[in-house]
Amino acid sequence: MPWRLLRFALNKKHPEPRMFNFHEKLKSSYDVVIIGAGGHGLAAAYYLARDYGITNVCVLEKGYIGGGNTGRNTTIIRSNYLTPEGVKFYDESVNLWQDLSDDFDLNLFYANRGHFTLAHTDSALRTMRWRAEVNKHYGVDSEVVGPEVVKEAAPMIDISCGGHAPILGALYHAPGSVARHDAVAWGYGRGADQRGVEIHQQTEVLGIDVQAGKVKGVKTSRGYISTNKVLCAVAGSTPRILKMVDVKSPIYIHPLQAMVSEPIKPWLDPILVSGSLHVYISQSARGELVMGASLDPYELHGTRSTLDFVEGLTTHMLEMFPFLSNVKVMRQWAGMADMTPDFAPVMGKTPVEGFYLDSGWGTWGFKATPVCGKTMAHTVATDSDHPLITGFSLDRFRNYALTGEKGAASVGH
Amino acid sequence: MKILNCPLNGPRPVSEFFYWGEVRPMPNPATASDEVWADYVFNRNGAPGVKKEWWCHTPSNTWFIAERDTEKDVVVRTYFYEGED
Numbered sequence: 001m002p003w004r005l006l007r008f009a010l011n012k013k014h015p016e017p018r019m020f021n022f023h024e025k026l027k028s029s030y031d032v033v034i035i036g037a038g039g040h041g042l043a044a045a046y047y048l049a050r051d052y053g054i055t056n057v058c059v060l061e062k063g064y065i066g067g068g069n070t071g072r073n074t075t076i077i078r079s080n081y082l083t084p085e086g087v088k089f090y091d092e093s094v095n096l097w098q099d100l101s102d103d104f105d106l107n108l109f110y111a112n113r114g115h116f117t118l119a120h121t122d123s124a125l126r127t128m129r130w131r132a133e134v135n136k137h138y139g140v141d142s143e144v145v146g147p148e149v150v151k152e153a154a155p156m157i158d159i160s161c162g163g164h165a166p167i168l169g170a171l172y173h174a175p176g177s178v179a180r181h182d183a184v185a186w187g188y189g190r191g192a193d194q195r196g197v198e199i200h201q202q203t204e205v206l207g208i209d210v211q212a213g214k215v216k217g218v219k220t221s222r223g224y225i226s227t228n229k230v231l232c233a234v235a236g237s238t239p240r241i242l243k244m245v246d247v248k249s250p251i252y253i254h255p256l257q258a259m260v261s262e263p264i265k266p267w268l269d270p271i272l273v274s275g276s277l278h279v280y281i282s283q284s285a286r287g288e289l290v291m292g293a294s295l296d297p298y299e300l301h302g303t304r305s306t307l308d309f310v311e312g313l314t315t316h317m318l319e320m321f322p323f324l325s326n327v328k329v330m331r332q333w334a335g336m337a338d339m340t341p342d343f344a345p346v347m348g349k350t351p352v353e354g355f356y357l358d359s360g361w362g363t364w365g366f367k368a369t370p371v372c373g374k375t376m377a378h379t380v381a382t383d384s385d386h387p388l389i390t391g392f393s394l395d396r397f398r399n400y401a402l403t404g405e406k407g408a409a410s411v412g413h
Numbered sequence: 414m415k416i417l418n419c420p421l422n423g424p425r426p427v428s429e430f431f432y433w434g435e436v437r438p439m440p441n442p443a444t445a446s447d448e449v450w451a452d453y454v455f456n457r458n459g460a461p462g463v464k465k466e467w468w469c470h471t472p473s474n475t476w477f478i479a480e481r482d483t484e485k486d487v488v489v490r491t492y493f494y495e496g497e498d
Contacts, residue, residue, distance in 0.1 A: 239459030250455040252434075253483075298432035301461035301484045306415075308428060341455055397455040398448060 019190055020065070023198045029226040030058040030198075032380055033218050034233060035205050035241060037061030038070035039181070040358050040365065041233035042188035043373020044380065045197045051374075052381040055196035058227075059189075060220060062204040062237075066185030069235045072303075072335035073366040074258050074280060074292045075181045076271055078115050080135050080142045080173040082127075082408035085391030086344065087138045089371060092388060094175055096370035104187030108179045109285055113270050115176020116150055120165040120276040127407045128171040135173075145172045153270045162319040165276055176271050178282055178290075184369055208244045208355070215245075215354035231356045231380050233372075236301070236336020238359040245352045249359075250397055251338045255296040256363050257309040259332035261324075263287035275409075277316040288330065291317060295337060295363065303334040337362045344403035347376065347392040348385040356380050357394065363409065418491050419470040420477045433467035436478060436494075463489060 008014045032048060034041045037059045048054045061067075077097055079090035101108045119125040128144050135142030147159050147167045160166045189199055200222070207219035208230060217226040232241045236253050263286050273280040278294045293313040296306075310329060318325055339362040340346060346360035358376045361368065375386035385393060391403045415427040435458060440449050458464070461484035468479045468491070480489040 240461070243460045248452065248456040249459065250457055251459045252457045253459055253461075299434075299464075299466075299483050300486050302486060304486065338459075398451050400447075400451060 019186060020193050020199055023200060026058065026200060026203070026220065026222055026225055027198070028224075031056040031227070032229045032231065033057075033225060033227045034059045034231045035218075036068070036232070036234040036237075037065045037185070037189065037199055037201065038068045038233065038235065039066065039185045039188060039369035040070075040235075040361070040372045040376070041231070042185055042192055042199070043369050044231055044233060044358065044376040045192040045199075045373075046188045046195075047373045047377035048381060049192050049195035049197050052377060054381055057192070057197045058225065059192070059197060059199045060203045060205055060218070061199065061201045064201050065189050065199065066182045068237075069335040069337070069361070069365060070185045070369075071182045072258065072333055073181055074282070074290050075178045075284075075366060076115070076280065076282065077110075077177040077179060077367040078173050078271075079140050079175065079367075080115070080117070080131055080171060080408065081405060082131050082134060083344070083391070083403050083405055084134065084138065085403050086405050086408065087134055087140055089375075089388050089392075090367060091138060091140050092374075093368050093371035094177075096374065097177070097179065100184070100187065100370060104191055106183060106187040106190070108183045108187065110177055110179040111285065112175065112177045113282065114153065115173040115271045116145075116153065116273065117171040117173070118150065118167050118272065118274040118276075119169050119171070120161065120167060120274065122168070124275060125169050128169065131171055131408060141174045143172055145170050154268060154272060156267055156323060157272075157320055158322055161277065162322075165319065178271065178284070181366055184366075188369075188373065205241065205244075208241070210245055210352055210355070213351070213353055215352060229354045229356070229380055231358060231376060233358040233376070235338050235359070235361055235365065238338045238357075245350070245355050247350050247352060247355070247394075249346060249394060250341050251346065251360055253299055253301055253336050254339055255300050255303060255334040256292070256337040257296065257305060257332060257334040258290070258292040259310060259313065260284070260291070260330050261289040262328045262330045264289070264327060272320070274316070274320065277319060279313060279316045279320070281317065281320075289324075289327070295339070296334070301336060303336060305332045305334050339363075341397075342402040342404050343406040343409050345392045346394050347372070347389040348379055348394070349383070350394055360392075415486075417468065417479065417488060419473075419475055420491055420493050421475045422470055422473055425470060429470060429472055431469040431471050433469060436465040436467060
């Protein structure tokens, strides 16, 4: 047996299948260059190859696959948004999520948990009713429930939240789910890679060659590539790339922090979000509590963590779940969120011909990964905005036609 | 905890301060075109760099300007506003 093992292990005719192919060199030109090998960029590459047969595509990544906000979010998937544009868009995403594991032949640990957005005030309850009605109108499973339903779903909760922020009700969204976020990037990446897309990690974009308003090429840390189409899917680095093509945008960067506790026995099935207390919490398959809060209060282009964040988050968490007082925090981290004034993304064509944006994904981008890939692949392949993303165009600011989605943000930022 | 130097009260914890974005000249609302006004209202210089920003020490309601490197989170200097440059 050991001899057999050695014979095959060291034999070049029987190589171990790798998740991704490694490419020694960049080609001198590609049909499409995608900047950012996170979930969004790789999903776009995947659908370009699968649905449009465009495989002469290169995905450039400064760091490593899924190392940005794809691997830094709290993995929540939902579609109970506020605007018709948002609801339709995220609902399509939730539909795509359903068979993604089969599609990739890779277990994404997609777990349907149910999602409660808690209301502690009358005004919050009013927004919940509004959201529920918009959601129902578009066929999304969403309803306002009383505090007793919350208590039944999460028996450990202190429904009075320490007496000063009693839970009056909640928006319940049965399709709310969690999934293993880095596997999403790997699944899309592998699917694209197997269809001929090249993924180049450790390759930074240094400039974009624009001539007469058209994209001509990309300068990278490993040489120049000529191309007529560039898709920018770089989350918190979007303003840096926009500076290269001289396009103005309202996008601003604030860090969003999150943390996990040590693993404990399963006790929390649903996902809970409290806008008033600025917390969201779910329990991972490993038993860790995955927790997040609101944005850091000022602009920063970095991913440092702070003690202030942990203190603030845990204070509110203990109001909801006093029994967690002895549970330890295991890790914390931050991601750079590309925020927009109306809390809706910025997607589609730009004033520069051949330069497409998938950005403004602030604190709400993970759940949209599949639908972003699908709609951006359509947009890049046909050079026209997909009908689902017309409400998210960069033009909307110049036209004073915003897509107000702040009421559906998980916590009041 | 991060410490910010208030020009009036000296070094104080950053949690006592409120951030109000980059200092930007406002076009004249009476004469600005819709496009110029939209640019002022919505667009931001989102790229990293050393920026002049409005900050307020909330307990004393002291507004001032901080020059801060938004990539390294290092405050270069803080001072009171003295009109447009």
